[in-house]
């Protein structure tokens with residue numbers, strides 16, 4: 001389409017390389033006023049890179065970026081950028097400042113000499129209230145460092161919403177949100193696009209959400225635009241997935257699944273029981289148990305299972321284990337693995353190369369600190385099972401895309417025989433094609449005798465893969481257990497008290 005004045009941004013022929021790696025090879029992308037535009041592509045397609053170039057956080061090699069004002073006249077790049085707000089894929093908040101300060105600070109960059117606390121608090125409150133009234137009422141003066149991942153995500157989004165921007169770029173904003181929070185966010189976005197003419201660029205790997213919120217989409221693949229501004233209702237799910245260069249679900253089953261079995265050893269047959277006051281679950285080896293609902297309940301359970309608990313609400317019992325798992329290291333040595341949901345702060349070892357990130361768990365379990373001779377080959381095998389393309393295993397994780405970094409965290413446990421593996425949102429940011437392969441790997445680990453406890457905010461994936469799902473309500477209480485024969489999205493919604 002031509003650059004009509006209705007556009008807020010038009011990107012033409014954008015190119016970007018990192019060293020010898022050519023990431024963007026001439027991408028076209030334009031966004032019209034008042035639309036929600038899905039920017040789609042597999043892991044590593046270049047979505048976040050383009051977003052960083054648009055906001056000025058990364059430089060381009062070639063191509064043009066034009067911004068337009070409300071009358072359709074062209075703005076300079078710097079004037080245009082002032083009207084763009086972004087929520088990056090990895091949270092970028094200042095941990096030592098309060099929620100209110102984090103939200104209001106960027107608005108005080110220019111002009112304001114004194115940062116007025118009362119004004120900041122009011123601005124922050126108004127912004128947060130749009131997504132969560134209770135959170136707005138209780139969180140303003142908390143330090144951001146004390147927030148959970150999903151609370152931090154809401155602060156980031158509120159900051160973007162309150163910025164007065166004409167264009168908001170949201171790079172997987174819902175990855176840390178519950179279904180209810182996502183629903184509220186979407187309601188706000190619909191209102192702002194309709195009433196204020198806000199334009200939104202929305203990146204997500206969740207097809208259901210993309211359908212709910214986006215009117216139009218652009219798909220990039222291998223550094224080029226393969227679908228340019230198509231209305232969503234002209235594309236089928238399978239069509240979109242194929243354009244991204246991935247295999248749709250119905251075809252995926254026909255392909256040979258990657259093998260985790262060769263990494264596993266035979267495990268005992270003793271069950272693991274987990275209990276809190278008035279509630280007990282007996283988990284046989286090989287059970288895949290889903291955990292659904294608002295984060296407070298699952299977080300308490302997961303802390304107990306991984307040896308990180310400060311409360312004694314949950315107990316974990318297994319032959320040969322002490323009454324309480326003392327620490328995550330203790331848990332790992334006893335065969336209780338953990339994939340954290342907070343990949344950027346707690347999961348990825350940013351200053352160590354990919355190989356150290358992938359081998360971390362195995363070294364802890366074996367008690368060896370130094371890389372062994374066969375590690376290079378093993379690491380490559382694991383990366384292959386998860387379709388990670390890295391130029392070298394000695395590169396830093398920061399050279400990989402967000403979804404690809406997520407795969408490193410799972411790879412860590414694929415070659416460690418575990419009795420228990422706790423997964424917090426293991427497919428967060430992973431593209432549709434690879435998600436199915438991860439489900440397959442999880443099934444295979446269970447088949448080798450590992451008990452899998454899997455927390456996800458995406459109910460559909462739990463219902464697809466798990467044997468049972470434990471649902472927590474919004475107060476953090478255990479609301480019930482659904483057996484496979486009983487699975488339905490409606491029942492899960494009722495138990496968790498959250499709209500899907």
Ligand SMILES: Nc1ncnc2c1ncn2[C@@H]1O[C@H](COP(=O)(O)OP(=O)(O)OP(=O)(O)O)[C@@H](O)[C@H]1O
Nearest residue numbers: 018023043044045046047048049399400401402403
């Ligand atoms: N600093 C860097 N150095 C080298 N390569 C990089 C760097 N940053 C990104 N890349 C590469 O650029 C490509 C695109 O990455 P980008 O993060 O834009 O992907 P993405 O589309 O956002 O993927 P995802 O869905 O996983 O978030 C990837 O192949 C990645 O490895």
Ligand SMILES: [Mg+2]
Nearest residue numbers: 048089401402
């Ligand atoms: Mg990305």
